[in-house]
Amino acid sequence: MAGTRIGLAARLLFFWVVANFSALALAHVTPNSEGQLDLYDDRVELEVIIPAAEYSFASEHPAANDAQSLKLAETYLSNQIGLISPSGNRWTTEIYEARFVSDAGPIDLRGRIVLRPPAGEGARSFDLVWNAVVREVPDHFALVMLRSDWGGKIGSQSEVLGSVRNGNTVVKVRQGRSSEWTRFANAVRLGADHILQGLDHLAFLLALVLTAPLLFQEGKWQSRKDLGPSIRSVAILISGFTVGHSATLIAASLWGWSLPSGPVEVVISLSILVAALHALKPIFPQREAFAATAFGLVHGLGFAGFLSSTDAELSRNIVTLLGFNLGIELMQLAIASVVVSALVILASTRFYSWVRVGLALVCAFLALFWTFDRLVGLPINLVEATDAAIEALSQYLLVTAFIVILFGIYSRTNLKWFGRFQWFSRFGLSRRPS
Amino acid sequence: MLPPLVNMQDGCVSARTRFAALRWQNGPRSVWRGPALVLAALLIVAAGEYLLNREDEPARVQFALAAPDFGPADYQAHSETLKDRLELDRERVARAPGEWLPRASLASALLADFRVTGRVESLEIARREYSLVQSLAPEPAGAPLALADFALATHDIAAAKSALVVFSRSAVPPTPIERSEAFAMHSDIAFYKADLAAAHQRLAQAEGLAAGSGIHIRQALLLRSTGEFDGALTRLAHASTSTSRTPLTLASIALQAGVIESSRGNYAKARNWYETAERLFPGYWLTRLHLAEARLVAGEDVQAIAELESIVEQSPRPEAMDMLALIYRVKGQRAKSLEWSRRASAIWRQRVAEFPNAYGAHAAEHELVFGDPNRALALAIQNRRARPYGEARILLANTLIANGQPEIALDELIAAEASGWRSATLYAAKAQASDLLGHTDNAETYREQAISLNPEIFAARTRMVWLAHG
Incomplete structure (x- = not known):
């Protein structure tokens, strides 16, 4: 047993060093590549993201945004990534927007590749061949995802199609026939998404409906209307706006009217300013429906511009065009019904004038901000920060609107109960004497 | 005129009457009431949020790293001491070549030499x-x-178990320290067998017999493997106040504390610990490797490369070569990266040939990142078979992913998690496997779990963490 005592202290002390050392160099975290496919009738677009370090290592090209480096990157992408038809024919490749960018992480090479099938072949069945980086870096893989397929998949939630890595560099894509119904549903979704993300359109609508529950008397906004007339006013306003933007959207899309997007966007932001000023002090009282229709014509040009920039085919197809417009209307109605209900309830309180003035000022500020940005171009950081703030604010406003509606319903159904508490009824939530 | 405070009919002040008085004083249409109410609501919500979300401050951990009790002051001195011990033991063996006791002493000295210097030749002779x-x-x-x-x-877990069985049959009753050590080794075996509860239990038995820094450090390793980083640091602090406070022990405690901080993404704190380790026991190559890594994470590439090249000059350590290959890969310098990875590859292959269990995991990681994924898989399978604990499963999962088998990889990771293993790399690998399987929602959940353990796990600089990711 004597031997066991030899170096016992040393073992007790140092065993853990080995234990520690054994824990080294395992589970190393490495970035991988990604490919997002968008399928159209006549082509496939592939957005690629490759970690810049791996790209440089594999290609031995610099990862920089000067013209020569970008040219090298484009050549690398077109040589290493391509599509082949089931018949074995190679598709044509065009690279767009190859850039080295850092999006909250390491620098990536991002590029958009437009791939077109040979004449007479469809764009829904192909083999994606991806050799970029995976051949040179053993543990590297590229995840291949289908992001959108207008005729085959509703929405733009990416679905994993497969992955490529060293030894397996092909992903087979067989999407089958496309469907008109799916195409229509995607267009509806696109329209609804565009309204949700198009904060300028929402700001215009908000500014416009702020005065809907109010009566114009003696040159200013006075006492409120009853519920029925308020809703009628809102319905007329939204219908006017819808008629206006639908007319220009359909006309511009089908007959190819085009105005430069810059001036159109500026007029859209100015329309918000006018509507906000009108909510502060009447400018065109009792002619709101006319104004909504007139400004709707300009907003329609904006929608048409967006649609054609997304995909020209969509704007030329009457089914998708109607779907897009329907999506806009549905989302508009959904938001308006919540906001207007809340406004009508708030209009029965004493502090509605504060709400109206506050929201009108916010809309006016945003209108000025967007006008300046669209005219002279404000710093991107400022624009991004403002957009984020507006998005957060709009979410809060929507939640507040829901709370107001619930509160309003509750207070009306439980008036007797509330009536016991004078302070509560004084707070402004009593039923308005008829 | 103020309304009367006393109701003349029943002679007492009603709440309603008092409220009316207050209302009168403030004015019936106070413009401040609304905003005040909103402000009060906001304050209540904020206070509620604070109370719900506040986390108990972790108890401040007191390390006792100053003034070591005894032992060589630096790596050079320690190497000299080991050299003297080896010479003495060799002399004893030469005098009595047929006796086992001097040979056991020599083998033990050789093992100690290997552990501090990393010299594989010492390990080879010790085996003989x-x-x-x-x-x-x-x-x-x-x-x-x-x-x-x-x-x-x-x-070699099987051999360790057999030796411990022999030990349990000892004719001479073992001392409490020896029994404590045996329990600690049983704990190590349980740890490698992924039985963390048994590992804790055995350590508790060991601690009951003879508490020492080795026990506390093992406890720290166990707690780190289950993601209990604060608890692990507390255990290390206990170790620093325990027996055998040599400069090497204290430096190693500091090093381990740095690894724990690195595991949860506190890279600046990790670096402080590595610098402390270097101050406590200067020149230790393992500390220098970690310091080089900390510099890489901080973006100090030039200094890190110089440090790693200096380490390789002193001794051809494949870990340093791998790190150099990684740096040059990240810098996009293919030729240099390949040069270092090839040098490392030759050494790893040689070591695996000599000690497949000891170096299989390291070689697998090397092959996975720089070499052949198929070979990496074979090595990782062998490693997991020998030691099916969390880390081996994560490594195997990564090699399975690289070989296009994410489904089996996910099974391995689920098994690791079921054993109690918790690390950001575990969840990062789960996210990756889930992505590949198209389970994107699950992948997002796993990414969140990884970030909750190490907020930096997906940051660009984390890829430079080659040694201390746990």
Whole structure:
């Protein structure tokens, strides 16, 4: 047993060093590549993201945004990534927007590749061949995802199609026939998404409906209307706006009217300013429906511009065009019904004038901000920060609107109960004497 | 006029009457009431949120790293001491070549040398000497505990278990320290077998017999493996106040504390610990490797490369070569990256040939990142078979992913998690496997879990963490 005592202290002390050392160099975290496919009738677009370090290592090209480096990157992408038809024919490749960018992480090479099938072949069945980086870096893989397929998949939630890595560099894509119904549903979704993300359109609508529950008397906004007339006013306003933007959207899309997007966007932001000023002090009282229709014509040009920039085919197809417009209307109605209900309830309180003035000022500020940005171009950081703030604010406003509606319903159904508490009824939530 | 405060009819002040008085004083249409109410609501919500979300401050951990009790002051001095010990033991063996006791002493010295210097030749000779000890000493005599120790150092779990069985049959009753060490080794075996509860239990038994820094450090490793980083640091702090406070022990405690901080993404704190380790025991190559890594994470590439090249100049350490290959890969310098990875590859292959259990995991990681994924898979399978604990499963999962088998990889990771293993790399690998399987929602959940353990896990600089990711 004597031997066991030899170096016992040393073992007790140092065993853990080995234990520690054994824990080294395992589970190393490495970035991988990604490919997002968008399928159209006549082509496939592939957005690629490759970690810049791996790209440089594999290609031995610099990862920089000067013209020569970008040219090298484009050549690398077109040589290493391509599509082949089931018949074995190679598709044509065009690279767009190859850039080295850092999006909250390491620098990536991002590029958009437009791939077109040979004449007479469809764009829904192909083999994606991806050799970029995976051949040179053993543990590297590229995840291949289908992001959108207008005729085959509703929405733009990416679905994993497969992955490529060293030894397996092909992903087979067989999407089958496309469907008109799916195409229509995607267009509806696109329209609804565009309204949700198009904060300028929402700001215009908000500014416009702020005065809907109010009566114009003696040159200013006075006492409120009853519920029925308020809703009628809102319905007329939204219908006017819808008629206006639908007319220009359909006309511009089908007959190819085009105005430069810059001036159109500026007029859209100015329309918000006018509507906000009108909510502060009447400018065109009792002619709101006319104004909504007139400004709707300009907003329609904006929608048409967006649609054609997304995909020209969509704007030329009457089914998708109607779907897009329907999506806009549905989302508009959904938001308006919540906001207007809340406004009508708030209009029965004493502090509605504060709400109206506050929201009108916010809309006016945003209108000025967007006008300046669209005219002279404000710093991107400022624009991004403002957009984020507006998005957060709009979410809060929507939640507040829901709370107001619930509160309003509750207070009306439980008036007797509330009536016991004078302070509560004084707070402004009593039923308005008829 | 103020309304009367006393109701004349019943002679008492009603709440309603008092409220009316207050209302009168403030004015019936106070413009401040609304905003005040909103402000009060906001304050209540904020206070509620604070109370719900506040986390108990972790108890401040007190390390006692100053003034070591004894032992060589730096790596150079320690190497000299080991050299002297080895010479003495060799002389004893030369005088009595047929006796097992001097050989056991020599083998133990060689193992100690390997552990501090990383010299594989010492390990090779130690193996030969232990083999001779076994042939010379009749069972259960000999040095079963030392043999178990050697087996664990080379990750030979089966041999360690057999040696501990022999130890349990010792004719001479073992001392409490020896029994404590045996329990600690049983704990190590349980740890490698992914039985973390048994590992904790055995350590508690060991601690009951003879508490020492080795026990506390093992407890720290166990707690780190289950993601309990604060608890692990507390254990290390206990270790720093325990017995055998040599400069090397204290530096190693600091090093381990740095690894824990690195595991949860506190890279600046990790670096502080590595610098403390270097101050406590200057020149230690393992500390220098970690310091180089900390510099890489901080973006100090030039200094890190210089440090790593200097380490390689002193001794051809493949870990340093891998790190150099990684740096040059990240810098996009293919030729230099390949040059270092090829040099490392040759050494790893040689080491795996000599000690497959001890170096299989390292070689697998090297092959996975720089070499052949198929070979990495074979090595990782072998490693997981020998030691099915969390880290081996994560490594295997990564090699399975690289070989296009994410489904089996996910099974491995689920098994690791079921064993109690928790690390950001575990969840990052789960996210990756889930992505590949198209389970994107699950992948998002796993990414969140990884970030909750290490907020930096997906940051660009984390890829430079080659050593201390846990």
